[in-house]
Amino acid sequence: MRFQYLLGQAFANLKRNLLIVFAAVVAVLVMLTLVFGTIVLRWSIDQDIGRWDDNVRVIAFLSDDLALEEIDALQQDIQGWEQVDGIEYFSKAEALDEFRELFADQQSLVDVVEEDPSILPASLRIRPGAAADYSAITDRLVVIPGIREVSAADEAIDALVARSERLRTFAFWIVVVLGGAAVVLIANTIRIAIFARRDEIGIMKLVGAGNWFVRIPFFLEGIMEGFVGAVLAVALVWGVSGSIAELFSTSTDPGALTVPVDFLIRNGLLILGFGAGTGLLGSAFGMWGFLRD
């Protein structure tokens, strides 16, 4: 009965300030739509960047007939080059794992490779000291016998990496600016609700209602505002996630760009929690200095 009462109070508060509650929900909606949209967008870019993570810009694929000692010597040699910052050996088994991951949604390709794992060669992954050094490194690698093929990240990949990083910054500022606005708007709805109920609260305090009994409806109100905004944002981004993923993609295969459902669920839940948290924070700010005895 008490919980019913608290929830009832929270709903009554929401109904009383419908217009400003609407504004608060929209602020949360816009913020989280942009944040969730950015997450999906970065996912699609990361699909393209894939193995070019960790500043790896040059990959030297090795011949299968190379012995382990020879590879070792080669690695030591390249490590000594002035343009090279770091180098790692990537075995055939690791290559297969990576391939499975990258092409998880294209089972036919995976099947081919699994049938004949020798298709995927071992490789050396090289991090240049400066991004622009990759062409110099490539030029030296291609003439070494035992290296079957050299693949280098071109400027397009560099641009994608930069774009992914810019998106991260963008999402961060979205959270700071719009998140701040959402918290202030929610705090405002809470203040108004407290003001509208000040007589009732005064009497509750006089007859000895517990502090949390007085506060909980306001917390519930804020959490609901944040949560509803988050639910709408998740639904919206989920609905258009395919189009977002295609936005910057270089892939010509549309099948590769279906955002996995488990990715959407995982990040969607995160967004819902984030929305509820925003509401909680807004409530706390709204009650700051109010509702003392």
Next chain:
Amino acid sequence: MIRLQEVSKVYDGATVAVSDVSLDIPKGEFVFLVGPSGSGKSTLIRLMLRQELPSEGAIWVAGKQTTKLPSWKVPLLRRSLGTVFQDFKLLPNKTVYENVSFALEVIGRPKHVIRNQVPQVLKLVGLATKADRLPTQLSGGEQQRVSIARAFVNRPLIILADEPTGNLDPATSVGIMRLLDRINRTGTTVVMATHDHAIVDAMRRRVIALERGKVVRDQTRGAYETADEAPGEI
């Protein structure tokens, strides 16, 4: 039941509302706090309610030293106190019954207790037949009865009343005083701030007179003024 020890209350470091007041009010007593406006009556009531803390001194209410009570325990203290004010403080959108039951609901009393207690106390204050009315449909005296019912429904140890008859005509005030007297006879301590001469003189209870925040007189079976020579009976 209530004890004040060398209590002072100074606002903004300058305005002295209560100055070095020591009082002892035993259980079951009926006490009038009298004095002109600004003499510190309402401040004393607020201090007893722990709506405010004193600048100096210590206060015990219902067995607890309120000056050392952590704020989360204040609600528990308030549950042993009933309060009545000049402006009734009823919720206009709730019926008589709901105004009284509200006081029990928000401290988490079970439903069957509420269904049992509220009609009883409404009967005590003579409003059993008006339980479904809204406060605006009642006279001032009836509204004050509702607020007394709300103050008493949880069977408090103490009733603190700040000018409960301040908005009422003399005839209606007599009715309210009879009610408070009846509640006092159940063993409930009653502390009432007032500047209603007629009531104080008629009741002949303990009178604590305040002037500029100081106790200037503390008299059992007292009158509003020392020179008053026309005591009446209710």
